[in-house]
Amino acid sequence: MGGELKKDKTLQVPPASTELTLRPIGVVRSELKLSPGRDHDQPTKPKERITEIRAQHRKLQKLVSELIIDPAFEELLEGIEEFSHILVLYWPHLLPEENRKIRKVHPMRRMDLPEVGVFATRSQARPNPVLISTVRLLARRGNILEVQALDALDGSLIVDIKPYMEMTPEADQPRFPDWLRKLRKDLTE
Amino acid sequence: MGGELKKDKTLQVPPASTELTLRPIGVVRSELKLSPGRDHDQPTKPKERITEIRAQHRKLQKLVSELIIDPAFEELLEGIEEFSHILVLYWPHLLPEENRKIRKVHPMRRMDLPEVGVFATRSQARPNPVLISTVRLLARRGNILEVQALDALDGSLIVDIKPYMEMTPEADQPRFPDWLRKLRKDLTE
Numbered sequence: 001m002g003g004e005l006k007k008d009k010t011l012q013v014p015p016a017s018t019e020l021t022l023r024p025i026g027v028v029r030s031e032l033k034l035s036p037g038r039d040h041d042q043p044t045k046p047k048e049r050i051t052e053i054r055a056q057h058r059k060l061q062k063l064v065s066e067l068i069i070d071p072a073f074e075e076l077l078e079g080i081e082e083f084s085h086i087l088v089l090y091w092p093h094l095l096p097e098e099n100r101k102i103r104k105v106h107p108m109r110r111m112d113l114p115e116v117g118v119f120a121t122r123s124q125a126r127p128n129p130v131l132i133s134t135v136r137l138l139a140r141r142g143n144i145l146e147v148q149a150l151d152a153l154d155g156s157l158i159v160d161i162k163p164y165m166e167m168t169p170e171a172d173q174p175r176f177p178d179w180l181r182k183l184r185k186d187l188t189e
Numbered sequence: 190m191g192g193e194l195k196k197d198k199t200l201q202v203p204p205a206s207t208e209l210t211l212r213p214i215g216v217v218r219s220e221l222k223l224s225p226g227r228d229h230d231q232p233t234k235p236k237e238r239i240t241e242i243r244a245q246h247r248k249l250q251k252l253v254s255e256l257i258i259d260p261a262f263e264e265l266l267e268g269i270e271e272f273s274h275i276l277v278l279y280w281p282h283l284l285p286e287e288n289r290k291i292r293k294v295h296p297m298r299r300m301d302l303p304e305v306g307v308f309a310t311r312s313q314a315r316p317n318p319v320l321i322s323t324v325r326l327l328a329r330r331g332n333i334l335e336v337q338a339l340d341a342l343d344g345s346l347i348v349d350i351k352p353y354m355e356m357t358p359e360a361d362q363p364r365f366p367d368w369l370r371k372l373r374k375d376l377t378e
Binding site (some may be wrong): 012013014017018019020021022023024025026027041060068069070071073076077078079080082083084087089091103104112114116117118119120121122126128130132157158159161162163165175177178 | 201202203206207208209210211212213214215216220257258259262264265266267268269271272273276278280292293303305306307308309310311315316318319321346348349350351352354364366367369
């Protein structure tokens with residue numbers, strides 16, 4: 001907790017008008033679809049929501065999805081099959097544009113948990129909705145990757161594939177907030 | 190290794206003309222800069238390159254950088270300080286546009302390692318150069334995050350901040366290619 005941080009809050013940030021352009025490299029094929037007729041923004045009672053999250057979680061563990069990569073990029077996948085797990089970066093194509101302006105959320109839409117800033121959550125509603133899932137790579141056939149437990153909806157746009165390298169601080173005593181411990185406890189109990 | 194994968198390689202992928210637009214939410218302030226006068230695309234002899242990577246790695250472990258988040262997004266950081274580690278998604282602002290067309294690379298520019306597709310590496314040269322680093326969060330002061338061991342160059346454009354949740358398959362026997370084991374072994378020996 002050094003005291004070297006600059007206090008000037010206006011330190012130059014890039015102008016908000018700077019645009020960075022992504023082009024999809026592929027698309028997700030999955031059984032996961034938005035349930036029609038269900039208003040996903042409608043708050044659910046905490047108990048019902050916990051039951052719902054648990055059911056989704058159980059279903060997700062077994063779910064197998066396909067990543068259809070643009071055949072023009074097939075060569076870029078060479079060697080990916082030597083990894084057991086990959087990171088899928090994808091764009092939630094059904095996210096309403098105005099949801100990119102949401103500032104705080106209840107994690108996993110659980111109204112019994114405190115609201116936190118979206119950067120402190122994995123919510124899909126965020127200024128730049130590039131979502132990340134780490135999944136098991138089951139098979140590669142040319143430009144198609146078969147993966148397990150991907151939480152992306154059918155039709156999600158894939159923007160990048162990276163190998164899972166465990167380069168990161170797994171061993172380094174990570175610390176999590178109470179709401180996350182509660183979310184996990186409620187998954188299994 | 191199920192046999193259910195479709196063999197039709199032309200399965201609809203989104204048209205390559207689809208554009209997804211990101212706007213930077215902040216900028217990296219770091220001591221890491223491109224060494225002037227050094228041609229980074231110049232291949233180095235394997236032994237020299239190993240020494241170079243080791244020195245960079247040692248320096249990086251101690252490096253403290255600042256993430257200057259646009260003050261307009263300060264509220265979105267609320268609660269982030271309860272996490273010990275975060276994912277920084279950033280755009281390498283110095284990457285030449287033509288490097289987005291690179292298809293295969295020697296990992297870490299080590300010519301003694303086999304060339305693999307860029308999606309099988311963490312190379313910054315990739316069609317959509319959204320890079321991810323998992324770093325320790327040392328402190329937050331308003332819109333400024335102080336982080337440890339971030340490998341982003343000074344001036345890199347931040348596109349998202351996510352909490353590190355260890356939701357992923359750390360415990361699930363990950364498997365890595367030989368070249369990655371070699372890279373790591375050479376870091377310390």
